[in-house]
Amino acid sequence: MYKDDKLQILKDILLTDERTYAQKIEEKLNVLEDTLNKRNQLSEKVDPIIDEKLSQFILEIPKTLGPTITEALKTEIKNSQDAVVEALFPIIGKMIKKYIQSEIQQLSERINAQMSKTFSFSFIKKKIKAKFSGMSHADLILAEEFKPIIEQLLVVENHSGLLMANYSLTKNIEEDMVSGMLTAIKSFAEDAFNSEEQQLNSIQYDTFHIHLQNFSNYYIAVVVSGSYSSEFKHKLEDKLLDFAITKINKTDLKESVSLQQKIKDYFANENL
Amino acid sequence: MKISKKVVIIGHFGVGKSSLIRQFVENTFSEDYKVSIGVHILKKEVSIPENNKDVTLVLWDLEGNSDIKKTRTSYLLGSHAFIYVFDLTRPSTYGNIIEELEYLKVTKSNTPIIVVGNKSDLVTKKFIKEINTKFQNFNSIYTSAKTAENVNDLFLDLAKQLV
Numbered sequence A: 001m002y003k004d005d006k007l008q009i010l011k012d013i014l015l016t017d018e019r020t021y022a023q024k025i026e027e028k029l030n031v032l033e034d035t036l037n038k039r040n041q042l043s044e045k046v047d048p049i050i051d052e053k054l055s056q057f058i059l060e061i062p063k064t065l066g067p068t069i070t071e072a073l074k075t076e077i078k079n080s081q082d083a084v085v086e087a088l089f090p091i092i093g094k095m096i097k098k099y100i101q102s103e104i105q106q107l108s109e110r111i112n113a114q115m116s117k118t119f120s121f122s123f124i125k126k127k128i129k130a131k132f133s134g135m136s137h138a139d140l141i142l143a144e145e146f147k148p149i150i151e152q153l154l155v156v157e158n159h160s161g162l163l164m165a166n167y168s169l170t171k172n173i174e175e176d177m178v179s180g181m182l183t184a185i186k187s188f189a190e191d192a193f194n195s196e197e198q199q200l201n202s203i204q205y206d207t208f209h210i211h212l213q214n215f216s217n218y219y220i221a222v223v224v225s226g227s228y229s230s231e232f233k234h235k236l237e238d239k240l241l242d243f244a245i246t247k248i249n250k251t252d253l254k255e256s257v258s259l260q261q262k263i264k265d266y267f268a269n270e271n272l
Numbered sequence B: 001m002k003i004s005k006k007v008v009i010i011g012h013f014g015v016g017k018s019s020l021i022r023q024f025v026e027n028t029f030s031e032d033y034k035v036s037i038g039v040h041i042l043k044k045e046v047s048i049p050e051n052n053k054d055v056t057l058v059l060w061d062l063e064g065n066s067d068i069k070k071t072r073t074s075y076l077l078g079s080h081a082f083i084y085v086f087d088l089t090r091p092s093t094y095g096n097i098i099e100e101l102e103y104l105k106v107t108k109s110n111t112p113i114i115v116v117g118n119k120s121d122l123v124t125k126k127f128i129k130e131i132n133t134k135f136q137n138f139n140s141i142y143t144s145a146k147t148a149e150n151v152n153d154l155f156l157d158l159a160k161q162l163v
Helices: A003-037 A039-064 A066-079 A081-116 A121-133 A137-145 A175-192 A230-246 A250-254 A256-267 B017-025 B097-107 B125-135 B151-162
Strands: A149-157 A163-168 A202-205 A208-214 A218-225 B003-011 B039-048 B053-062 B081-087 B113-118 B139-142
Touching: A003 A039, A039 A066, A066 A081, A149 A175, A149 A256, A163 A175, A163 A256, A175 A208, A175 A218, A175 B039, A175 B053, A208 A230, A218 A230, A230 A256, A250 A256, B003 B017, B003 B151, B017 B039, B017 B053, B017 B113, B017 B151, B039 B151, B053 B151, B081 B097, B081 B151, B097 B113, B097 B125, B113 B125, B113 B151, B125 B139, B139 B151
Parallel strands: B003 B053, B003 B081, B081 B113, B113 B139
Antiparallel strands: A149 A163, A149 A218, A202 A208, A208 A218, B039 B053
């Protein structure tokens, strides 16, 4: 037996365990190498971990990144207002267009309904009225659609702003506070323009028009919905003046109950 | 017959005018510090059992001002009473109070004035007694908008004076 063979036999005897161990490590390394290099195998192992971490991250976004994102958005919007307006304009424009279309559609339907009454007595009456007033039939129908309506009437003491009497189609406002606020607004506007002689005559609020008619000890505020035309304004002024001259006396100014009744009698079913 | 009275509440910034009214009108108190802006109008119906009358107090809470002469005079017109509020913990809010009250007395003669020392929960009874000597010639009361101490009494007494 050669020396080398003997050494080999000795190695086999002494290193059997180590070799087996090394072989196992090699096998494990191969599996690991496969896992790392082959996408589907790596994916099988890693995906559940990533999914879990991602879900946790998504859940924590509002807490961790929320304030930063909000702050960044705020700064961005503040610094690029023109860009924001440009981006929003088409959307808002579309919304407005849609709203106007819908309103025109409703108006058209109402006019159609009016037209369908073509052979009614009221139609013939309107035709005659249109002919004599010089207005077209369509204008007359439109004017009726947006007819001004007195929604609320408040008689308010000058300076103190205390409500003396009121008349309302529907009780939906806090009259005492409204008359106080109207007086404060009136005082503010009149003071601001430093005009002792001039007085605030009207306030526009949303679709309402608040007509203010001033008298020496009180003023009358009339809340009008619908079309507040100059023709209506003149009629209303005359009507309020007539009411003040012919109906209100000194006793009424101290006795709100009688004034309340007079207003109701005078303005209920009022068609100016 | 409905009785309505205009009551104007005046005083320096941050003395607790709005809080005092909120405590009376809504029966709540907010710790949020808020300085009044312009004028705020609130109303409260007060029943006076002694003479079986209801009074509507329309309260004009004016913006705080350290000089009453700078207050918008048109807001003071037609008032049936004034409530002058100061902060018991801040001497600067009552340093010139006598001059301010005299000004009100002269310009709005016969209009009742009530002097209110607010934030009484933050000072001692002894201090209130001391400070009260200043206002012997005026109708005065010490309140806490926070604890509601004397708040209802203030407005009830005022309503009784006005009817």
